[in-house]
Amino acid sequence: MVKALARFKKGIIDENPIFAQAIALCPVLAVTTSIINGVGLGLATLIVLFCSTLVVCFIRNFIPPQVRIPCFIVISATFTTVVSLLMEAFFPALNDALGIFIPLIVVNCLILARMESFAAKNPPIVTMFDSLGMGLGFTLALALIGVVREIIGMGTVFGFTVIPEAIPRNVLFILPPGGFFVLGLLIVVLRAVKDKRLKD
Amino acid sequence: MEFILIFISAALVNNFVLSRSLGICPFIGVSKRMDTSLGMGLAVTAVMAVASAITHVVYTFVLVPFELEFLHIIAFVLITACLVQVVEMYLKKNSPALYRALGIFLPLITTNCAVLGALLLNIDLFSDSLLRAVVHAVGAATGFTLALVLFSGIRDRMSYAPIPKIFEGVPIAMMVAGLMSIAFLGFSGMISL
Numbered sequence: 001m002v003k004a005l006a007r008f009k010k011g012i013i014d015e016n017p018i019f020a021q022a023i024a025l026c027p028v029l030a031v032t033t034s035i036i037n038g039v040g041l042g043l044a045t046l047i048v049l050f051c052s053t054l055v056v057c058f059i060r061n062f063i064p065p066q067v068r069i070p071c072f073i074v075i076s077a078t079f080t081t082v083v084s085l086l087m088e089a090f091f092p093a094l095n096d097a098l099g100i101f102i103p104l105i106v107v108n109c110l111i112l113a114r115m116e117s118f119a120a121k122n123p124p125i126v127t128m129f130d131s132l133g134m135g136l137g138f139t140l141a142l143a144l145i146g147v148v149r150e151i152i153g154m155g156t157v158f159g160f161t162v163i164p165e166a167i168p169r170n171v172l173f174i175l176p177p178g179g180f181f182v183l184g185l186l187i188v189v190l191r192a193v194k195d196k197r198l199k200d
Numbered sequence: 201m202e203f204i205l206i207f208i209s210a211a212l213v214n215n216f217v218l219s220r221s222l223g224i225c226p227f228i229g230v231s232k233r234m235d236t237s238l239g240m241g242l243a244v245t246a247v248m249a250v251a252s253a254i255t256h257v258v259y260t261f262v263l264v265p266f267e268l269e270f271l272h273i274i275a276f277v278l279i280t281a282c283l284v285q286v287v288e289m290y291l292k293k294n295s296p297a298l299y300r301a302l303g304i305f306l307p308l309i310t311t312n313c314a315v316l317g318a319l320l321l322n323i324d325l326f327s328d329s330l331l332r333a334v335v336h337a338v339g340a341a342t343g344f345t346l347a348l349v350l351f352s353g354i355r356d357r358m359s360y361a362p363i364p365k366i367f368e369g370v371p372i373a374m375m376v377a378g379l380m381s382i383a384f385l386g387f388s389g390m391i392s393l
Contacts, residue, residue, distance in 0.1 A: 022370045023225070026313045030221035070281055073310070077274040085270060100320045103273045107311040109225060176219050177381040184367075184374030191366050 004129040011133025017110045018141035018183075019190050024110040027101050028142060029179035035158060038146030040094045041101060042139025044083050046132075049111050052076040053119035053131045060120045072115045073106070080106040110138060148182050149173045203335045206326075209391045210339030216314045217347040218381040219388070223314030226305050227344075228373050231352040236301045241345025243291070243306065245338065247283050248315050252337035254279050255319045256330045276319045281310045314344050350380065 017023055027045070032038040052075045056063075063071045084102045087095040095102060105111070114134055119127045150156055153174035155163035163169075172178050216222045223244075230240045255276050263269050288306055291299040299306065309315060318340045322333040354376055363372050 022228070025224040025228070026221055029224060069307070069310075070278070073277055073281060074274060077277050081270060081273050084273070100317055100324070103320055104222075104313050104316060106273055106277055107313050107316050109308075109311060112311055172382075175381075175385065176221055177378045177385065179221060180374045180378030180381055184371040184378065187371045187374070188366055191371075195366075 004126050007126055008129040008133035011130060011135075012137040012140065015134075016137040016141060017134055018138060018145075019187055022187070023113060024108050024138065025183070027104065027108065028145060029176065029183060031098055031101050032142055032146040032149055032179060032182075033153070033174045034150045034156075035143055035146040036094070037097050038142035039139060040091070041098055041105075042135070042142040044087065044098075044102060045105050045108060045110070046135030046139055048076060048079045048083055048105050048108075049114060049135045049138075050128070050131045051079045052111060053114050053127050054124060056115045056119040057122070057124045057127045063120075068120065069112075069116075072112060076108075076111050076115070077106045110134060145179070145182050145186060148186070149178055153178060203332070205391055206332055206335050207339035207342070210336050211343035211346065212384070212387045213391050215343040215347060215384050215387075216317065216340050217344055218377065218384040220317065222317040223312055223344055225308070226312060226314075227348060227351060227377070228370065230302065230305045231348050231355055233301075234349060234352045234356065236298070237348040237352040238345065239295075239298045240302055240305065241341070241348050243287055243302070244309060244312065244315065244344055245341035247280065247287055247309055248318055248337045248341040249334055251276075251280050251283050251315060252319055252322055252333050253330060254283075256322065256327075256333045259323060259327065272320075272323065276316060277310070280315055280319070284310045314340065347380070351376065354380075 011017075015021060018025070018028055027041055031041045052072075055075050056072060080103060083105065084095075087098075087102055114131060118130050122130070147157060151162065152170050153172070155161055155165075155167070155169050170178075173182065210216075214220055217224065217227050226240055226244075231237045258275055258279065259269075259272060263272055263275065284307060287309070288299075291302075291306065318337045321340075322336060326332040326336055351373075355373075358372065358376070367375070
């Protein structure tokens, strides 16, 4: 149990998929124009990650090692299809905003990496906590980038105006270049914080 | 004329890497040297062109008539995976040097979101014509190659530059990509499809 909780915390902070490992960057840059979109995609990815790693965990002893990657991809494609149909039915507006990035969850490197490097070697309980931690770490990172871009680019948070109308918005930050800049700078800030903590 | 417009739109105006944020992993991962990025770009171009033709046929003549459109994600991923396997075997036999240079990123073309992204966009935009879908995919792959090669050239120069230690690695790559993306914003509005 202690080990499971440690895995959970690692995924959120020490091994955060975006800020520490810098994997699965495509959806991060594309959909974080607002916090709602970021959290929406983060949670959709979390569900796919959680379900597919759990399935991998239960059938790992029946998958021949030579064909494990195709098996993993089919498993994650199945859950991506399920999530994309659910999104279409219950959150049509969010589904339209995220567009092709919902089906693209299937090729999210984070999911394949966790299946290959963790779920295929560990028992179900630990895997569940690992997936939750990684998924939440991913969602939080998307939310953080989304919040920064939404505030600078549109002056709003969750659609509510937080910066007075008189101050001009910098539209660049909700365009593609803004995603690159905000992600790069956030990694630098987090590195600085970590360095300082190590020194103290 | 229409094909030229589709091509330029996919390669420059809606550049996959710099405007649509697709295919960032190989963009950061294999762009250390110009020749490997060119090789990667060509491999992706081959996979994308053939995959878009096959997926178009499968979608129009198998999935739609049998009302199995919801299976398109699984079908497309499997088709891409098979093609990547073929390209991998071809390179291993005919160009071992490039095969070694690309390393893990070669099988990872399967999970390159640029490839699957192009196939999915084809369904949305060009589900009526095979030729247009293929031109779109080739344009997209050319744009991907262009971004990769340009970026590797900049990275070459950057290795001699005094970069602050805290910016090394991903952050400085992001800054460069951001600046390139601003440059590519200049193409927006040139063509609207």
